[in-house]
Amino acid sequence: MDRLKAMATFVRIVDTGSLSAAAEASGQSAASVVRSLAALEKHLGVRLLNRNTRRLALTDEGLEFLAWSRRMLSEFDEIEHSFDARRHSPGGLLRLTAPVEFGRRYVAPLVNAFLAQHPAMRIELILLDRMADLLEEGLDLAIRIGQLPDSSMVATPLGRTRYVVCASPDYLRHQEVLQSPSALHRHACIVLVPHCREWHFLDRGRAISEAVPVRLATNQVHVARLACLQGVGIARLLHYQIAGELADGRLVRLLQAFEPADVPVQMVYPHSRLLSPRVRLFIDWMAERLGPQIPDPGA
Structure with a gap:
């Protein structure tokens, strides 16, 4: 039983004054309205309406349930209208x-x-x-x-985005050219904790890892980026974190052929x-x- 629908049908019966009028107002058959009322009374375990061929009369329980039903249906309408308003102007x-x-x-x-x-x-x-x-x-x-x-x-x-190895031009002027990840052990490296000593690369489609010597470890990207810009060492950062510095030449992209997948x-x-x-x-x-x-x- 759809209890909300049954409740609305009960209120409509009372408001229209008869089962047939309630059926006409709701677009249901009279038999459907009768079944709905009977199912509701059975579910509640009380009689809500005393009825004969000429009139309907609310029982004491019916009066109580009618007041409660009007309040519940009104609150349901309010929340429904509220949700509808939010669909058009969310808040x-x-x-x-x-x-x-x-x-x-x-x-x-x-x-x-x-x-x-x-x-x-x-x-x-x-x-x-x-x-x-x-x-x-x-x-x-x-x-x-x-x-x-x-x-x-x-x-x-x-x-x-992807991880990119980079260094400043000033750092690179004083160091040997970095040709492969295996040469990182001869350089100073700036790492982000907890991803300290292992940097990951792709070598002709094969995943490889290199342990790097840590010159500076930090848990903040802007600290690592600043250290890299100031020539402390080589850093491995996400591309979006250094895209501007790569574009204006303040940082140089290294080991691009070995970069891992996006x-x-x-x-x-x-x-x-x-x-x-x-x-x-x-x-x-x-x-x-x-x-x-x-x-x-x-x-």
């Missing part, structure tokens, strides 16, 4: 996470632009370099770089069906604008 809180450096560079400016265009929206942007559990931490979506470990997640592709940049969320209007709006808006800003790592 409310959206919680998302992104990697720290990527979030600073690309996500935060677009979040600000989104909020300017959608005054009914509120956003909580959490920048983390760990893989947050969306369901456990109450997040609506995440922007992630890399393959998804959880196949139950839904992903919207945004772009791609990694995807994706928007990730727990499900695709019945997404709230605010989440769907943000996903569509962000996908259109964020993707084109991510530098092409193959260029």
Whole structure:
């Protein structure tokens, strides 16, 4: 039994004054209305209406249930109208996470632009370099770089990036030319913890790893990038993190022939069906604008 429908049918019977009038008003057959009322009374275990061929009379339980039904149906209409309004003008809180450096560079400016265009929206942007559990931490979506470990997640592709080895021209002026990953042991290296001593490459399609000597270890991308720019050593960073410095010559790209495969940049969320209007709006808006800003790592 559809209890909400049965409740609405009961209220319509009372309002119209008869089973036949309720059937006509709702577009149902009289028999269907009778079955609905009988099923509702059986489910509740009480008689709601005393009826004969000429009139209907509410029982005490019927009076009580009628008042409660009107209140419930009214509240249901209100929430239904509220959701309908949100579909046309979404509002409310959206919680998302992104990697720290990527979030600073690309996500935060677009979040600000989104909020300017959608005054009914509120956003909580959490920048983390760990893989947050969306369901456990109450997040609506995440922007992630890399393959998804959880196949139950839904992903919207945004772009791609890859790990790039680089150094400043000043550093390279005083060092031998780096011809292959195996020569890294003769250089000073700047690493991001916890990915310390192992750098990964592709050599003619074969995955290889090289242990590198650590001159500087840090957990912050901007610290590693600054050290690289100032000639401390060679760094291995994601392309988007140094695309500007490569383009203007402040950093030089090394070992390009050995770079590993691209990694995807994706928007990730727990499900695709019945997404709230605010989440769907943000996903569509962000996908259109964020993707084109991510530098092409193959260029």
